[in-house]
Amino acid sequence: MGADQTFLEGALIYLAAAVVAVPLFKRLGLGAVLGYLVAGMAIGPSGFGLIGGVDATLQFSEFGVVLLMFLIGLELNPSKLWKLRKPIFGLGSAQVLLSILVLSMAALMLDVPLVVALGAATALAMSSTPVALQSLEEKGLSGSMVGRLSFSTLLFQDIAVIPLLALLPLMGVDAAAEGGGFMGALRVIGVLVLIIVGGQFLLRPVFRFIADTRLREVFTAFSLLLVIGTGLLMQQVGISMALGTFLAGVLLAESEYRHELELNIEPFKGLLLGLFFIAVGMSVDLSLLVSSPLAIIGAVLGLITLKGVVLYGLGGFAGLVRQDRMLFALLLAQGGEFAFVLIALLKNQALISVEAAAFLIVVATFSMLVTPVLLMINDKFLQPRLTSSSALESDIEHNENHVIIAGYGRFGQIVGRLLSSLKIPVTVIDHDPNQIEMLRRFGFKVFYGDVTRLELLEAAGISKAKLLILALGDGEMLMDAAQMVKEHYPDLPILARAANRGDMNRLKEVGVNDARREMFASSLEIGELALKQLGYSAHQAHKTALKFRGYDEKMLEASAQFRDDEKLLINYAKQSRIHLEDLMSADQEELSKREEGW
Amino acid sequence: MKNILIIFAHPAPNKSGLNRHLAAEAAKLKNVEVRELYELYPNLHIDVRAEQEALRRADVLVFQFPVQWFSSPAILKEWQDSVLTNGFAYGDGERALRDKEFLLAVSTGGSPESYQTKGRHGAPLSQYLAPFEQTARFCDMKIIDPFTVQNAGDLTPDLLQRTVQNYTDVLIQLGKYHYGS
Numbered sequence: 001m002g003a004d005q006t007f008l009e010g011a012l013i014y015l016a017a018a019v020v021a022v023p024l025f026k027r028l029g030l031g032a033v034l035g036y037l038v039a040g041m042a043i044g045p046s047g048f049g050l051i052g053g054v055d056a057t058l059q060f061s062e063f064g065v066v067l068l069m070f071l072i073g074l075e076l077n078p079s080k081l082w083k084l085r086k087p088i089f090g091l092g093s094a095q096v097l098l099s100i101l102v103l104s105m106a107a108l109m110l111d112v113p114l115v116v117a118l119g120a121a122t123a124l125a126m127s128s129t130p131v132a133l134q135s136l137e138e139k140g141l142s143g144s145m146v147g148r149l150s151f152s153t154l155l156f157q158d159i160a161v162i163p164l165l166a167l168l169p170l171m172g173v174d175a176a177a178e179g180g181g182f183m184g185a186l187r188v189i190g191v192l193v194l195i196i197v198g199g200q201f202l203l204r205p206v207f208r209f210i211a212d213t214r215l216r217e218v219f220t221a222f223s224l225l226l227v228i229g230t231g232l233l234m235q236q237v238g239i240s241m242a243l244g245t246f247l248a249g250v251l252l253a254e255s256e257y258r259h260e261l262e263l264n265i266e267p268f269k270g271l272l273l274g275l276f277f278i279a280v281g282m283s284v285d286l287s288l289l290v291s292s293p294l295a296i297i298g299a300v301l302g303l304i305t306l307k308g309v310v311l312y313g314l315g316g317f318a319g320l321v322r323q324d325r326m327l328f329a330l331l332l333a334q335g336g337e338f339a340f341v342l343i344a345l346l347k348n349q350a351l352i353s354v355e356a357a358a359f360l361i362v363v364a365t366f367s368m369l370v371t372p373v374l375l376m377i378n379d380k381f382l383q384p385r386l387t388s389s390s391a392l393e394s395d396i397e398h399n400e401n402h403v404i405i406a407g408y409g410r411f412g413q414i415v416g417r418l419l420s421s422l423k424i425p426v427t428v429i430d431h432d433p434n435q436i437e438m439l440r441r442f443g444f445k446v447f448y449g450d451v452t453r454l455e456l457l458e459a460a461g462i463s464k465a466k467l468l469i470l471a472l473g474d475g476e477m478l479m480d481a482a483q484m485v486k487e488h489y490p491d492l493p494i495l496a497r498a499a500n501r502g503d504m505n506r507l508k509e510v511g512v513n514d515a516r517r518e519m520f521a522s523s524l525e526i527g528e529l530a531l532k533q534l535g536y537s538a539h540q541a542h543k544t545a546l547k548f549r550g551y552d553e554k555m556l557e558a559s560a561q562f563r564d565d566e567k568l569l570i571n572y573a574k575q576s577r578i579h580l581e582d583l584m585s586a587d588q589e590e591l592s593k594r595e596e597g598w
Numbered sequence: 599m600k601n602i603l604i605i606f607a608h609p610a611p612n613k614s615g616l617n618r619h620l621a622a623e624a625a626k627l628k629n630v631e632v633r634e635l636y637e638l639y640p641n642l643h644i645d646v647r648a649e650q651e652a653l654r655r656a657d658v659l660v661f662q663f664p665v666q667w668f669s670s671p672a673i674l675k676e677w678q679d680s681v682l683t684n685g686f687a688y689g690d691g692e693r694a695l696r697d698k699e700f701l702l703a704v705s706t707g708g709s710p711e712s713y714q715t716k717g718r719h720g721a722p723l724s725q726y727l728a729p730f731e732q733t734a735r736f737c738d739m740k741i742i743d744p745f746t747v748q749n750a751g752d753l754t755p756d757l758l759q760r761t762v763q764n765y766t767d768v769l770i771q772l773g774k775y776h777y778g779s
């Protein structure tokens with residue numbers, strides 16, 4: 001029945017399944033990933049059979065993995081990636097080799113032929129990047145040590161797949177390897193150079209040009225175009241799209257448009273990954289489970305146990321504490337999407353039988369399916385017991401104790417210059433591309449984007465900030481940002497620029513620690529200079545201005561109670577003006593009476 | 599000719615009947631630099647480098663101020679605290695004021711009689727000026743007898759003119775000869 005569905009009908013089913021299942025599973029504490037998977041099983045051929053075209057959906061949604069890798073790349077600039085070289089190549093290679101070894105030995109003990117054992121072990125040694133990373137993100141552990149080690153291992157698997165895809169055909173009958181190794185490498189290097197050079201010199205003016213139009217959707221379109229373009233280009237030279245876009249992400253990590261790119265691609269990544277999980281759920285062939293349940297359950301448990309033991313041991317070597325080793329093991333013990341690719345390849349090369357291939361794919365799928373369940377069990381039952389014994393390791397992130405200045409126009413700049421002259425770390429957010437270009441030339445670290453979006457503030461490191469200074473010219477935006485930040489980060493002190501007297505009181509009400517009227521200080525200074533021109537001594541003019549300021553601020557504060565009643569407010573303003581005149585002239589009289597004559 | 603630096607502290611010079619004239623006439627001498635502290639630093643934030651540079655140029659330092667509450671106006675205390683730093687004026691280092699001459703030029707509203715042990719102000723003026731002279735001494739400066747004007751609030755035009763003349767004469771003399779030689 002799937003074939004005669006229109007695109008919109010298909011979308012309706014997918015979205016409805018996701019919207020029903022995911023919040024439900026999330027509520028039940030089972031995690032979003034499992035929600036998607038079960039939603040997929042429900043609508044797929046093994047469930048209600050509401051939708052067909054599983055393979056096409058799976059293939060299409062694998063692009064979510066590509067976007068995920070691109071986003072991860074954006075978080076890692078080359079120097080951070082370089083720091084990960086040891087876990088990537090040490091831990092990663094150890095995991096892949098040991099898993100292949102252990103899994104194939106187990107298969108050999110079950111009298112599986114050597115070639116099949118090796119092939120299957122290789123396919124199942126790879127873990128599922130989306131399952132692991134999505135679960136980490138759900139737990140908010142992406143930046144933690146487990147997160148980094150998991151990611152490093154997954155990255156090595158992505159790298160290892162390249163030679164495997166090239167090598168496996170050599171073992172089969174069809175030994176015609178494609179492309180010369182040397183020429184292939186040369187092409188890869190050529191593409192990487194193209195991305196570096198393009199990213200450095202072309203991307204910035206193009207982004208600026210597009211940002212200048214202020215059409216958000218064009219910016220989003222360009223972001224997607226960039227990822228798809230680099231992905232396809234990478235695929236052309238024989239690197240997987242995921243690894244290729246990951247590298248592209250790393251190379252763009254230094255770009256100041258990085259955060260805007262992230263924000264634009266993030267929702268697509270989320271949706272496509274959801275679709276990917278649904279597709280995996282749909283592809284579950286329950287008939288095999290019914291016909292040979294013991295073999296499948298045994299294989300899934302065997303796979304997870306053997307891989308888990310390897311991972312648990314390696315986690316110890318990598319310096320993880322006990323409860324993190326458990327998490328690390330469970331996160332990566334499943335088979336992944338590479339198993340689908342590698343098994344299909346093995347089948348095509350006639351290295352394994354069609355039946356064996358179907359069996360392996362079911363095992364891989366089920367292992368992905370049980371991962372969220374195992375993680376949930378770990379969270380609920382294992383972790384509480386493990387945590388009691390050892391303290392949690394916390395990673396110290398850079399950019400700690402920085403000051404975020406949102407809005408870096410003429411106002412914010414003065415604040416920023418003062419702070420940076422004292423070497424206080426300052427992070428700047430602005431949404432004017434011209435401004436950013438300018439600041440970049442002066443060597444500032446600048447984030448481009450809309451301050452009222454929490455994700456941007458989080459990307460800018462608001463959780464580690466010591467102070468937020470809202471210096472935007474747009475009063476409404478500033479108020480929104482203040483409100484949002486106070487809601488999510490109530491302990492973070494905020495200093496704000498106020499457009500006028502009304503804003504002063506509104507900002508205080510929102511909970512801003514202090515605010516200053518943008519024109520007040522400089523206008524007062526002109527007033528002081530005017531007094532001097534009119535014959536006041538410089539010091540008298542200064543003291544008079546200060547006195548005025550003191551009275552004015554007191555009255556402003558007092559006017560807060562009339563904020564909601566315009567009539568009362570106007571009345572109060574009139575009264576206080578008269579009161580102010582009285583006060584000032586009384587002071588003036590006092591002054592002239594004083595004996596300062598000699 | 600020696601360079602004379604007058605550090606002039608008056609919170610409202612435009613209302614001054616004496617000091618304003620003293621400073622204005624002094625400023626006409628070409629070897630005299632007058633720095634009017636309240637005009638230069640209305641918010642009391644003193645440019646320490648500029649002040650120290652001026653001190654380096656000078657051979658004679660004059661503090662000119664109306665006595666207020668038996669001391670100087672507030673800014674002159676702030677000036678001493680921030681300009682006469684360790685390493686510049688005293689202690690190890692430059693000792694930039696060593697062997698320069700120091701003159702106090704002060705005016706009081708009170709009469710000479712009131713500045714007596716038994717008078718209204720309880721002590722001779724010199725006692726109130728002692729902290730300034732000790733500051734100069736501590737910086738290895740040579741102290742010159744102060745130029746004082748009392749009853750400064752009630753000077754006749756004639757007396758005012760003579761006082762101004764006396765002041766410029768003192769400065770001219772100081773500019774010519776080294777004290778004590």
